[in-house]
Amino acid sequence: MRPVRGLILAAGLGTRLAPLTTGLPKPLFPVLNYPIIVHxxxxxxxxxxxDLAINIHHLGAEIEEYLGSGERLGVNITWFREKELLGTGGILRRSAxxxxxxxxxxxxxxxxxxxxLTDLVAFHRRHDGLATVGTFLHGWPLEEFGGDVAVPRPGSTVVSEYQPKPGREARSRHAATGVWAFEPGVVTHLPQATVFDLNKDFLPPFAATGLLHAYTADHEFDDFGQAEGYVDxxxxxxxxxxxVRPREPEVAPGLFISPTAVIGAGVTLEAPVVIGPATVVEDGSRIEGPTVIGGGCVVEAGAIISNSVLLPGVRVARGQLVARALLGDSFRTVPAIREHHLPC
Structure with a gap:
């Protein structure tokens, strides 16, 4: 039986989170105060x-420096450094x-x-195809999903059509969730172009071969690549x-606070809340969950933070209200505090 290897796509520019990504690559953005790529x-x-491959481009040296060989995480990492972006499909050929x-x-x-993933691979191997796309059954109207759609043949897992972001034109409820499995033989079907997109350029024509299957399972997922998805x-x-769960100790039900955080007098904490190391929450502040505050932040006296994420190093001014927001500091290169406020 073939071994199983992994490819993590990490070369994007992070434009949907700009300007927060000016100084920090998106894969190192924290989720529950830990880099998402580590999760x-x-x-x-x-x-x-x-045995993992990771492709990098924007601020790739920072990602590689942080993860190194992968030894401390119990994995082996092979790095693919892209001088120019190859696209989510181009890296398949580059890493063949x-x-x-x-x-x-x-x-x-x-x-x-x-x-x-174990069940995905088992499903993939039970079939004669070369590729499998992970999906879940989305309710109508499907345009609320906004992603790609696989259209299986009636009574079959074989995908007859793959629709990139079809919106109202969707012909199936099988919504793709950004996880795939491939056999080496798929390389001969890849476009000859150096740069191409997996979902737009490869999978739609490849579906006509009958070698693409849809693995459908009820599961949760979230794309942290844009501000609203990050908060939600x-x-x-x-x-x-x-x-995933917070790494900070749970000092009370739903309250995860680093031992080095300083919580002032009269602070109100409404779970679930995570407060990272060396963060100071000054007197009379109010933190309403779900909220995560990164390390090295300062919440000045009387501030109110609700349903938000504060990235490391943010300072919230005295008496300021931060509601349903993703807030980041300069990350050394952008001079002012940047905010992504979302509709309530």
């Missing part, structure tokens, strides 16, 4: 996938030698999911729905 790696490892004798599981580096995904994570 992704740990999920791979939990399913026995320890890495997985030439393996089943390859591919996932995005800015997404958390509870999809069972953090809430899901705090509810325990994304398979």
């Amino acid at each position: 992704v790696i740990e999920r791979m490892r939990a399913h026995g996938i320890v 030698e890495f997985w030439q004798d393996s089943t390859l599981v591919v996932t995005a580096g800015d997404m958390l999911s509870t999809l069972d 995904g953090t809430a899901l994570a705090l509810e325990g729905k994304l398979g």
Whole structure:
């Protein structure tokens, strides 16, 4: 039986989170105060996938420096450094030698999911196809999902049509969730172009071969690649729905506070709340969950923070209200505090 290897897509520019990504690459953005790509790696490892490839481009040296060889996380990382972006499909061809004798599981580096990777691979191997896309059944109207759709043949898992972001034109409820499995033979079907997109350029024509299957399972997932998804995904994570949990100790039900955080007098904390190391919450402040405050933050006296995420190093001014927001500091390169406020 072929070994299983993993590919984590981490080369994007992070434009949907700009300007927060000017100085910090998106895969290192924290979810529950831990880099999202670490959560992704740990999920791979939990399913026995320890030989990983990661492609990098924007601020890639920071990602590589942080993760290194992967040894401290119990995995082996092979790095693919892209001088120019190859696209989510181009990296499949570029990395072909890495997985030439393996089943390859591919996932995005800015997404958390509870999809069972072990079961996905088992399903993939029970069929004669070369590729499998992970899906779930979305309710109508499907345009609310906004993602890609696989259209299986009636009574079959074989995908007859793959629709990139079809919106109201969707012909199936099988919504793709950013996880795939491939056999090495799929490389001969890839476009000859160096740069191409997996969902737009490869899977739609490939579906005509009958070699693409849809693995459908009920699971939770969230894309942390844009501000609204980041805040909503953090809430899901705090509810325990994304398979991750805070690393800070739970000092009271739903309150996870670092031992080095300083909580002032008269502070109100409404769970679930996570407060990172070396953060100071001054007197009379109010923190309403679901909220995560990163390390090294300062919440000045009387401030109110509700349903928000504060990235490391943020200072919230005295008496300021921060509601349903993703708030980040300069990350050393942008001079002012940046905010993404979302509709309530």
